[in-house]
Amino acid sequence: MFNTAMTMSDLMFLLKGAGMTLAVTGVSVAAGTVMGILFGVIRVQIGPWWAAPLTFILDIFRSVPLLIQLVLGNAFQSIAKLGWGPFTTSCVILSLYTAAYCTEIVRGAIDAVPPTTRRAARSLGMTWGQDMRHIVAPLATRIALPSWIGLTLGVMKDSSLVLWLGLIELLRASQILVTRLQEPLFILTVCGLIYFLLSFPVARLGGYLEKRWSND
Amino acid sequence: MFNYTFHWHQALRALPQMLDGALVTLQIALLSMAIGLACAITLTLMRLSGNRLLGGLARSWVEIARNTPALFQIYMAHFGLGSFGIHLSPYTALLAGIAFNNAGYLAENFRGALKAIPDTQTRAGRSLGMSSLQAFRLIVLPQMLRVAFLPMTNQMVWAILMTSLGVTVGMNTDLAGITQELNARSFRTFEFFAIAAVIYYLIAKAVTLAARLIAWRMFRY
Numbered sequence: 281m282f283n284t285a286m287t288m289s290d291l292m293f294l295l296k297g298a299g300m301t302l303a304v305t306g307v308s309v310a311a312g313t314v315m316g317i318l319f320g321v322i323r324v325q326i327g328p329w330w331a332a333p334l335t336f337i338l339d340i341f342r343s344v345p346l347l348i349q350l351v352l353g354n355a356f357q358s359i360a361k362l363g364w365g366p367f368t369t370s371c372v373i374l375s376l377y378t379a380a381y382c383t384e385i386v387r388g389a390i391d392a393v394p395p396t397t398r399r400a401a402r403s404l405g406m407t408w409g410q411d412m413r414h415i416v417a418p419l420a421t422r423i424a425l426p427s428w429i430g431l432t433l434g435v436m437k438d439s440s441l442v443l444w445l446g447l448i449e450l451l452r453a454s455q456i457l458v459t460r461l462q463e464p465l466f467i468l469t470v471c472g473l474i475y476f477l478l479s480f481p482v483a484r485l486g487g488y489l490e491k492r493w494s495n496d
Numbered sequence: 497m498f499n500y501t502f503h504w505h506q507a508l509r510a511l512p513q514m515l516d517g518a519l520v521t522l523q524i525a526l527l528s529m530a531i532g533l534a535c536a537i538t539l540t541l542m543r544l545s546g547n548r549l550l551g552g553l554a555r556s557w558v559e560i561a562r563n564t565p566a567l568f569q570i571y572m573a574h575f576g577l578g579s580f581g582i583h584l585s586p587y588t589a590l591l592a593g594i595a596f597n598n599a600g601y602l603a604e605n606f607r608g609a610l611k612a613i614p615d616t617q618t619r620a621g622r623s624l625g626m627s628s629l630q631a632f633r634l635i636v637l638p639q640m641l642r643v644a645f646l647p648m649t650n651q652m653v654w655a656i657l658m659t660s661l662g663v664t665v666g667m668n669t670d671l672a673g674i675t676q677e678l679n680a681r682s683f684r685t686f687e688f689f690a691i692a693a694v695i696y697y698l699i700a701k702a703v704t705l706a707a708r709l710i711a712w713r714m715f716r717y
Contacts, residue, residue, distance in 0.1 A: 340693075340697060343653070343657075343696065343697045343700040343701065344657075344693045344696050344697055344700075345656075345657040345658075345659075345660035345661075345672065345696055346657070347660045347661060347663070347664075347672065348660060348672065348675075348689055348692055348693050348696060349693070351685065351689045352686065352689045352690060352693060354685075355685040355686035355689060356686060359500045359686055361499070433563075437563075437564065437565035437566070438565065440565040440567045440568060441567060441661070443567075443664075444664065451565065451567060451568055451571070455571070458575060463579075464575035464576050464578055464579060465575075465576045465577075465578075465579035465580075466579075468568070468571060468572055468575060468576045469576070471568065472560070472564045472568055472572065475563065475564045475565060475568060476559075476560065476563045476564055479563040479564070480559065480563045483562065483563060
């Protein structure tokens with residue numbers, strides 16, 4: 281196990297795969313968060329009855345395996361002749377997937393802001409927008425951030441599924457190397473180590489923030 | 497609108513086959529949950545034991561399970577273990593991967609749940625003459641399972657969704673595997689996978705509902 285045929289350029293290949301993982305994650309989380317905040321505010325604002333269709337659609341993204349969603353998305357884009365490459369398709373599906381979870385986080389965080397605080401703000405003459413910006417946003421962010429970090433890490437791990445569409449991200453890159461070098465254990469361990477190094481520090485930060493911010 | 501004719505009939509004819517696959521999916525999910533639960537309780541005990549080696553082992557299991565993709569864990573079980581001469585079938589590899597993942601997440605849930613159970617209860621049990629294992633089994637465990645019931649339900653849904661990953665290691669008897677095989681034969685990708693998505697959705701909802709009923713039945717006072 282200690283003498284391996286893996287060379288420096290192979291390691292670079294893996295790191296390039298990791299770069300692809302990060303790119304897909306970055307784009308999806310950014311787009312998903314924007315959509316999630318939007319949907320979350322809408323859901324809180326118009327009440328559970330009017331938001332039912334939105335809730336239902338977002339629930340689908342959380343109850344169907346991501347792999348199936350990716351395959352369906354890819355099939356759909358070829359049926360509709362959108363001409364998207366695997367990267368675009370993966371990002372679109374992952375963004376919607378992220379948005380579905382982010383909506384729940386945002387909704388929960390807004391609901392956790394005490395209504396009395398918001399009413400006090402409105403009584404002081406703040407508009408709805410001012411209330412949202414100066415009262416709800418800072419308080420809700422504190423509640424939402426740890427879960428949002430968890431979601432981001434989840435999306436990073438789930439982004440490994442885009443290999444099914446032929447995108448060469450970290451896991452697919454290591455699979456290619458395994459096929460070539462026939463050293464599955466070593467290469468997969470390196471791959472797992474890269475995932476771990478990407479995820480663990482951020483997970484720790486999330487845990488720290490949760491502890492730090494929950495006591496006051 | 498699209499220059500494409502949907503062939504739902506052809507896909508619907510394969511429905512019984514896909515429902516058989518759904519049963520396999522459910523079976524793997526339930527088995528992985530049972531194994532994961534047993535492992536998670538063991539991990540929690542190891543963490544509580546105060547033994548540094550056992551605690552460290554349990555912590556590494558949890559951190560590895562939570563910080564690497566589930567697909568990676570399944571790959572590790574399927575391809576990685578081959579280096580030790582252990583060759584798992586896709587079914588076993590999938591089950592092992594998901595069970596490993598479940599155990600990590602459940603153990604973390606249990607750690608959170610334990611905080612809700614005062615230490616004094618264990619001490620009271622001990623002063624009544626229970627052994628520490630008895631105190632854990634009879635006092636801590638039932639409460640821990642109740643507090644962690646909702647996260648456990650979520651984990652069960654996750655387990656069902658994760659079974660779809662088996663198709664990447666050549667699993668061909670569960671819902672995703674059968675769908676992929678039908679798809680490879682007919683290239684009606686959208687129709688087959690849309691039906692699979694509906695079935696997955698229904699399974700996930702049924703499990704959530706069942707869990708809610710169980711919770712209502714078990715935890716009402």
